[in-house]
Amino acid sequence: MKSLAELQAIRDKMKDKVVIREGTNDIRVVVGMATCGIAAGARPVLNALVESVNELGLSNKVTVSQTGCIGICQFEPVVEVFEAGKEKVTYVKMTAEKAKEVAESHLQGGKVLTEYTLTEGEL
Amino acid sequence: MIRSQVLVCGGTGCTSSGSKKIQEAFKKSIEENGLSGEVKLVQTGCFGLCALGPVVIVYPEGTFYSQVKPEDVEEIVSEHLLKGRVVERLVYNETSVPKEELQGGVSLNDTDFYKAQHRVALRNCGVINPENIEEYIAMDGYAALGKVLTEMTPEQVIEEIKKSGLRGRGGGGFPTGVKWSLCAPNKADQKYVVCNADEGDPGAFMDRSVLEGDPHCIIEAMAIAGYAIGATKGYVYVRAEYPIAVARLQHAIDQAHEYGLLGKDIFGSGFEFELYIRLGAGAFVCGEETALMTSIEGNRGEPKPRPPFPAVKGLFGKPTVENNVETFANVPQIILKGADWFASMGTERSKGTKVFALGGKIKHTGLVEVPMGTTLRQIIYDIGGGIPNGKKFKAAQTGGPSGGCIPASLIDTEIDYDNLTAIGCMMGSGGLIVMDEDTCMVDIAKFFLEFTVDESCGKCTPCRVGTKRLLEMLDKITSGKGTLEDIDKLEQLCLYIKANSACGLGQTAPNPVLATLKFFRDEYIAHVVDKKCPAGVCKDLLTYTIDKNKCIGCGLCSRNCPVSAISKTDYVAEGHKLPSYEIDPDKCIKCGVCMANCKFSAISKQ
Numbered sequence: 151m152k153s154l155a156e157l158q159a160i161r162d163k164m165k166d167k168v169v170i171r172e173g174t175n176d177i178r179v180v181v182g183m184a185t186c187g188i189a190a191g192a193r194p195v196l197n198a199l200v201e202s203v204n205e206l207g208l209s210n211k212v213t214v215s216q217t218g219c220i221g222i223c224q225f226e227p228v229v230e231v232f233e234a235g236k237e238k239v240t241y242v243k244m245t246a247e248k249a250k251e252v253a254e255s256h257l258q259g260g261k262v263l264t265e266y267t268l269t270e271g272e273l
Numbered sequence: 274m275i276r277s278q279v280l281v282c283g284g285t286g287c288t289s290s291g292s293k294k295i296q297e298a299f300k301k302s303i304e305e306n307g308l309s310g311e312v313k314l315v316q317t318g319c320f321g322l323c324a325l326g327p328v329v330i331v332y333p334e335g336t337f338y339s340q341v342k343p344e345d346v347e348e349i350v351s352e353h354l355l356k357g358r359v360v361e362r363l364v365y366n367e368t369s370v371p372k373e374e375l376q377g378g379v380s381l382n383d384t385d386f387y388k389a390q391h392r393v394a395l396r397n398c399g400v401i402n403p404e405n406i407e408e409y410i411a412m413d414g415y416a417a418l419g420k421v422l423t424e425m426t427p428e429q430v431i432e433e434i435k436k437s438g439l440r441g442r443g444g445g446g447f448p449t450g451v452k453w454s455l456c457a458p459n460k461a462d463q464k465y466v467v468c469n470a471d472e473g474d475p476g477a478f479m480d481r482s483v484l485e486g487d488p489h490c491i492i493e494a495m496a497i498a499g500y501a502i503g504a505t506k507g508y509v510y511v512r513a514e515y516p517i518a519v520a521r522l523q524h525a526i527d528q529a530h531e532y533g534l535l536g537k538d539i540f541g542s543g544f545e546f547e548l549y550i551r552l553g554a555g556a557f558v559c560g561e562e563t564a565l566m567t568s569i570e571g572n573r574g575e576p577k578p579r580p581p582f583p584a585v586k587g588l589f590g591k592p593t594v595e596n597n598v599e600t601f602a603n604v605p606q607i608i609l610k611g612a613d614w615f616a617s618m619g620t621e622r623s624k625g626t627k628v629f630a631l632g633g634k635i636k637h638t639g640l641v642e643v644p645m646g647t648t649l650r651q652i653i654y655d656i657g658g659g660i661p662n663g664k665k666f667k668a669a670q671t672g673g674p675s676g677g678c679i680p681a682s683l684i685d686t687e688i689d690y691d692n693l694t695a696i697g698c699m700m701g702s703g704g705l706i707v708m709d710e711d712t713c714m715v716d717i718a719k720f721f722l723e724f725t726v727d728e729s730c731g732k733c734t735p736c737r738v739g740t741k742r743l744l745e746m747l748d749k750i751t752s753g754k755g756t757l758e759d760i761d762k763l764e765q766l767c768l769y770i771k772a773n774s775a776c777g778l779g780q781t782a783p784n785p786v787l788a789t790l791k792f793f794r795d796e797y798i799a800h801v802v803d804k805k806c807p808a809g810v811c812k813d814l815l816t817y818t819i820d821k822n823k824c825i826g827c828g829l830c831s832r833n834c835p836v837s838a839i840s841k842t843d844y845v846a847e848g849h850k851l852p853s854y855e856i857d858p859d860k861c862i863k864c865g866v867c868m869a870n871c872k873f874s875a876i877s878k879q
Contacts, residue, residue, distance in 0.1 A: 151533035152541045154419045157410060164411030167313075170278055170332045171400050183357030197311065200276040214276060215333040216357030 166209045177212045177257060179203075182228040184219030190226035191245065192216075198246035199229070202253035212257050225268060231256060240268045275313045277354060279303075280330040282399060284319030284485050285478070285517055286639075287326035291343070295327050298346035303354070312354050318486015318521075320399030321640035322386055325365055330399070335380030339365040367658065386637055389656050391618065393626045394442075394479075394602035395642045398486030403521050406528040409489040415534055417605035418493045421500055422542040425608075430501040431457060434604065436612035438624030443469055443560070443597030444672060444701045445777070446623075446690040449604075452594060456502045456584035459592040464504035466495050467588060467595040469565055470511035470518070473557040474673030475724060477704035479628040480598035482640055484511065484518035487602070488525035492535065494601035496546045497608065502594050506547050510565050513552040523550060557674075557728035561776045562595045564730065575732045576776035597702070599628055619645030623689035631657050633706040634664065646687045649679055653707060664709035668792070672701020674721040674728075675781035677788025678714070697788050699781065713810035714793040715800055718786045719747040725782040736779030739770040743786060752813040755801040764790055805879070812863040815878050817856050819867075823875035826851025830867035830876065836860050839867060 151157060181187070181196040199214045220228050225242035229249065232238055239262050241252060248266055255261050281287075281296045299314050320328050325339035329349070336359050338349065345363055352358045366379040367386065381387050392398075401408040409415070421430055435450025456464065468491060472480040484491065495507045511519055526548050529535040537545040551569045558564045559574040566588045568574035587593025603625060607615045616624045623645040629652060632638050636658030643652060649669060653659065660666050668678040671688075677698035679686060686692055690700050708717065722744045731737045746763050749755045767783035767790075774780045790797060799805050806814040819830070821844050831839040831854055838860035845852045853875075856867070868876040 151415075151539060154423060154540060157415055157419055157540075160407055160410045161413070161416070164407045167275065168401065168408055168411045170275075171280070181357070183355070185356065188356065196276060197274060201274045204274065213333045216277075218356065218358040 178232040179214045180217045180230045182220040183216040186223040187226045192227035194246040195227045195244045195249045198249040241266045242268045277312045278332045280315050280317045282328040283316040286323030290326040292327035294343045298343045302350040315402045318398040318403050319482040324638040337365045337381035338363045392642045417608035422540045427501045433612045437607045437615040442599035456594045465588045465593040466498045466504045466507040468509040469597045471553045471560040473560045474704045476632040477630045477702045488522045494604035499546045558730040620689045629703045629705045634709040635707040645689045650684045667708050670706040672699040673704045674724045676701045677784045680792040713808040714789040716810045718789045721785040733775040735770045735773040751811040753804045820875045821853040822846045824853035
């Protein structure tokens, strides 16, 4: 090791790989991954979210995890966003493409994509 | 892209409860389920909850699975990793956090065991893979070394450590910065940094866990110490009984070399540092610093008189700084976060945190790290989960065979160096053995003394002969042949040994006797005057009796008695068909088999 810059480069490269273990993030994104969710295509959604969060450099702010059945199987794949002090946002009938948009607009920009959320009329 | 990480503990505790098999099962199951690209399996160091091993933590949820068996792995993979359903039956979920505040199940951060802790020395243990230097670097590893070599002078480094108030974690509590500053000005062609990993106290295993779980932080800290005092070589003296620690440390040293973090011209500063491992054969006296250095030199491990102090004339006759593993583990954090940050934790004269190894009669045996000044009650009840089987807390032994006991009446003592010394105990390396009402304090004193008698190196008379005489007196007392005079003589001899022994081993060996005499003198008196052991431990003072009215005459005790001391009587109790049995006290060897076998609770001891 000849310089601090070299050390910094390794740190930056590795940071995203271990940050997941700190578990102190402000925003939690949960993907419903029960049988219904998986059948409806939740896996690509989850993977797209994980990738986007990393690409956008949000991994020290956002935790993406999976959960079981949320209970609204006809709207799967379902993605829920929890943020301290704010109301929960529920996105329904997600796809990998929509997930990328949510990451950019909501998780990074703070703007909820209401066209993908669950509205009372639908329930 | 990795979305989930499975951490399997590879510390000694979990390895012995089968975590290697768990790792293999996870590897296989993750592959079979096609999750290799999404889920990463990581082997870590000790997380601390050894009583509940093997331990598995799944991130990002932080779900804490305990006592996992190989057959459970398939379920965790197919349910949790594949479908996101936490396997509730395996989750360790002792928490006082209200259910509604928990999102998505109990994470380890919510458990009572973890929440009250503050991890500095153990911060990476159970979090990173100790065999991967890059994970350590990701957690700001080697940044402190970089900062020291490029921005600070050796004097500034010593000043920072002094200001932090860090004191030796091996037991003595000598201020680390002062130790370094005593060595730095001494001129010599070679100086040394030595790490004392000869963890000998029965029950203490924090040094092992740091070496196993975060070996790079010791390498980094020793290099920092080397820069501060002008040493270019370091030795880690570690017990050969710690094979995992030795292997991981060697692996870490090799990796550090590969990355240029050991060797010549580190960070282009011109500073060079080499590190070597020396294995100890397990002699307790080699934890004493002069004996340790004598052993590294290849001689029989015996202490030397001081002065000259090691800072002047230490290893191979050269100026040397010797610190304990846990002390070193704090150093990189102090450099990175500053002395004020470190000094903000703890009490007036004991700064920072301390790791304790909980053992004995406590629910959660394991490793915990708390700020100095935490009370014994918080450690035992809030973190340790209390005493099992509803028994009463009697005392806790700190500092192993060199320390003393804290009785129940002092459970609210804030633990730091000075408070413990004030009540006649010592911090020691941090072993904390909890005892309940079934423990005989005279027997405990005898137990620790047996250890020091075995481990005395024999160089000086007070220790070699004195401790043996102490043990004989205790034997006399526990066998019911003691007199009140013996108790006085015991105390006198203790003080004599303390005052006249050559090294720390002898000077502290009488502490368990003195502390129990101070707090539990009534138990000694009961042994001597009433010829009774109040806790029912000392065999020679026990009598087993059969309640003839409870005995139904089944004869089970008689058949199981190894010395045929139990025989039938003529007495038939009212409502019983068969005559009761009785024990011949002259034949009875007090093994307790009869009592353990009696289904009618007719046999008692007192």
